[in-house]
Amino acid sequence: MADYQIINPFGGDLIEEYDFAGREAVDCAIDRLVEGRAVQAAMPAWQRSDILMRLSGLLREHADHLARLITAETGKTISDSRVEIERACNTALASAMEARAITGEALDSDAYPPQRERIGVVLWKPLGTVMCITPFNFPVNIAVHKIGPAFAAGNTILFKPGPQNKRSAEFLVDLCYRAGMDPGVLQMLIPDIPATSHAVAHPQVHAINFTGGTAAANAIAAAAGYKKLLFELGGNDPLIVMEDGDLEGAVHAAINQRFATAGQRCTAAKRVFVQRGVYEAFTARLLDATTSLKVGDPMDEETFVGPLIHTAAADEVHGRIADAVARGARVLSGHRREGNILWPTVIEDVPDDAPLVADETFGPVIPLRPFDTVDELVTLANDSPFGLQAGVFTRDLSLARSLFNRLDVGLLAVNDGPGFRAEHFPFGGVKESGVGREGVRYAIREMSFQKTLVI
Numbered sequence: 001m002a003d004y005q006i007i008n009p010f011g012g013d014l015i016e017e018y019d020f021a022g023r024e025a026v027d028c029a030i031d032r033l034v035e036g037r038a039v040q041a042a043m044p045a046w047q048r049s050d051i052l053m054r055l056s057g058l059l060r061e062h063a064d065h066l067a068r069l070i071t072a073e074t075g076k077t078i079s080d081s082r083v084e085i086e087r088a089c090n091t092a093l094a095s096a097m098e099a100r101a102i103t104g105e106a107l108d109s110d111a112y113p114p115q116r117e118r119i120g121v122v123l124w125k126p127l128g129t130v131m132c133i134t135p136f137n138f139p140v141n142i143a144v145h146k147i148g149p150a151f152a153a154g155n156t157i158l159f160k161p162g163p164q165n166k167r168s169a170e171f172l173v174d175l176c177y178r179a180g181m182d183p184g185v186l187q188m189l190i191p192d193i194p195a196t197s198h199a200v201a202h203p204q205v206h207a208i209n210f211t212g213g214t215a216a217a218n219a220i221a222a223a224a225g226y227k228k229l230l231f232e233l234g235g236n237d238p239l240i241v242m243e244d245g246d247l248e249g250a251v252h253a254a255i256n257q258r259f260a261t262a263g264q265r266c267t268a269a270k271r272v273f274v275q276r277g278v279y280e281a282f283t284a285r286l287l288d289a290t291t292s293l294k295v296g297d298p299m300d301e302e303t304f305v306g307p308l309i310h311t312a313a314a315d316e317v318h319g320r321i322a323d324a325v326a327r328g329a330r331v332l333s334g335h336r337r338e339g340n341i342l343w344p345t346v347i348e349d350v351p352d353d354a355p356l357v358a359d360e361t362f363g364p365v366i367p368l369r370p371f372d373t374v375d376e377l378v379t380l381a382n383d384s385p386f387g388l389q390a391g392v393f394t395r396d397l398s399l400a401r402s403l404f405n406r407l408d409v410g411l412l413a414v415n416d417g418p419g420f421r422a423e424h425f426p427f428g429g430v431k432e433s434g435v436g437r438e439g440v441r442y443a444i445r446e447m448s449f450q451k452t453l454v455i
């Protein structure tokens, strides 16, 4: 039997099986990427920009095929997959724009004595070879968020997608080649864990750009040694509804940012805090909206909630809901399961230390938590090892400003949910949500170093 089987999360049919790459294949790919540095060094920025622009066009041209590949391998609904490809086109386009705009700065030595009559010209240079490791949930857009900026910065790239995403990843790499990237500049491999660690530790790999969970991040950090690490990790992001907030907007954000992608998104609204005065009204509207969502076949254009990625994931989320109920929580809607599909679930009275809310729960569950004061809210929201993003619905700008200062997050969206993301905005968290920033311009800087010429 092959090392890995790609199973369709909806229906369970076998899509493909394959063997993982071993250490020899890793060494071969890295040798190729070392040679490919000369290709990048000889290429002017405008040519890199043109290639990324072509990639954006190719992604658009093949959007339907790519969306279907993503849906088949992840169970993400086809409408979600289409949104992902639209985002990936923008990410490639933003990488093309930024590739031309990488600029340094000039410094005059006369700012401090002694007088030296010198000028420093500070430029951004590529790190060399960057290994990009991606998760299952946004297999194309997250990959483009890594490959686009790494290429724009002038690096060569070793791309390791999630094992479930082999087909969409191969198609993406083929589009990159068709756009004009040299195979010496981009190599894709899916090694087993020991061979992945070998690549991570390899002295010719200068940086790891990783998106995924804490366990893998810890293993990568342990293997990497002294090299640049860019980590985009998990979240337990709060959506906050204040008494003066737009309830309709808040319900819309909760539904779209928790039940889409079956809740398997780092920035999903995983905890919903509602101020006591509007708790009942918000809950009633949320339940109304939840029960009308179509659940089922992810290839159906009308489906809003499809399956989780695999049976173990569905077992885990289903088990956490059952555990919360055993601790006194009340299910208001959902908690039904068929195969890997979990019906969108709204639940209240979950104890704050139940794993359903204390840990990152990757599934379509909204735990409602009432609160009275802003101080109480801030304590609850910050009581997490994670700190990715947050969203607040309020008309009070001074409150928004104060929450911006007090919440431990990388982004606060006002009158939107924590799932807000524009591809060119800085993206990343604090605490265990990660290290460094994505968002095209910021990712380019993360995958570059500053070199200074003194004249």
Ligand SMILES: NC(=O)c1ccc[n+]([C@@H]2O[C@H](COP(=O)([O-])OP(=O)(O)OC[C@H]3O[C@@H](n4cnc5c(N)ncnc54)[C@H](O)[C@@H]3O)[C@@H](O)[C@H]2O)c1
Residues within 6 Å of the ligand: 133, 134, 135, 136, 137, 138, 142, 160, 161, 162, 163, 193, 196, 197, 211, 212, 213, 214, 215, 216, 217, 219, 220, 232, 233, 234, 235, 265, 266, 267, 360, 362, 388, 433, 434
């Ligand atoms: N912050 C973000 O931008 C962001 C975005 C998407 C997902 N995520 C997080 O990713 C997680 C879900 O994705 P997942 O289940 O694919 O994550 P995962 O950590 O299991 O896997 C991510 C990638 O790491 C690889 N990997 C696993 N173990 C490894 C090891 N020991 N050494 C090297 N590589 C290893 C996997 O094969 C995969 O390619 C969630 O925690 C989610 O919050 C974060």
Ligand SMILES: O=CCS(=O)(=O)O
Residues within 6 Å of the ligand: 137, 138, 264, 265, 266, 267, 419, 421
């Ligand atoms: O899992 C999250 C990735 S994104 O949608 O926030 O970019």
